[in-house]
Amino acid sequence: MYIPFSELPPQARLWVYQANRPFTEAEQAEIKPLLERFATEWSSHGKGLQASAELLHDRFLVLANNEDATAASGCSIDASVKFVRELEQRFSVSFFDRTQLAFLKDEQVQVVGMQELKGKVAAGEIDKNTLYYDTLVNNYGDLQQAWPKPAGNSWLSRYF
Incomplete structure (x- = not known):
């Protein structure tokens, strides 16, 4: 189940991926519906997650899940990594360069x-x-405050 990013509870778990370059406005317009669709379909053991996804500051992909409703499983986290890898290929960008x-x-x-x-x-x-x-940063409250x-x-x- 998709939740608008601004409506996430403070304790919602986050995964933040930094792109190796900023996204153009055209790319952002193309990415936004992909993020919403992923968050809507994201599930754990067949149960939909209360999830959201957002692109911040033209560069940071943030996936979020309200763990109080349904915890993300290993399989659901694997699915999110697969989604991020697909975005990398589609937009010729890297999200996994931690250097x-x-x-x-x-x-x-x-x-x-x-x-x-x-x-x-x-x-x-x-x-x-x-x-x-x-x-x-691993939760929405910390993202908002610090x-x-x-x-x-x-x-x-x-x-x-």
């Missing part, structure tokens, strides 16, 4: 490769207060 980190700088999403991070920190371009889009969050409040804190 790219996204920060909010000058009101824009800026991506920094892991290999560049130490140099950017040393140069003062990234500090503990730089807002970071942590793809490890995303992006200061890099120093994430797993990146070891760099400061």
Whole structure:
């Protein structure tokens, strides 16, 4: 069962996938109905999930499920990964490159490769207060309240 993204409960579980490039407006218009259809059809052991899906900041694919209603099973999570892989092929994009980190700088999403991070920190371009889009955020409430969050409040804190 599809739930509008803005109506998810705070405890809804999230899976966040970061694209290696921003989507164009035309691509976003094409993706939106695909996301809604997936969320509508997404199920666990034959039982429909209370799910939603959204593309945020032209780059982040977020799948969500209200686990209080029905928990996602291994098979349903596998189905979501298959869906994300299909989007990758259809739009020639990668959602599984975890070496790219996204920060909010000058009101824009800026991506920094892991290999560049130490140099950017040393140069003062990234500090503990730089807002970071942590793809490890796992519930809707945290996404709404603290995303992006200061890099120093994430797993990146070891760099400061």
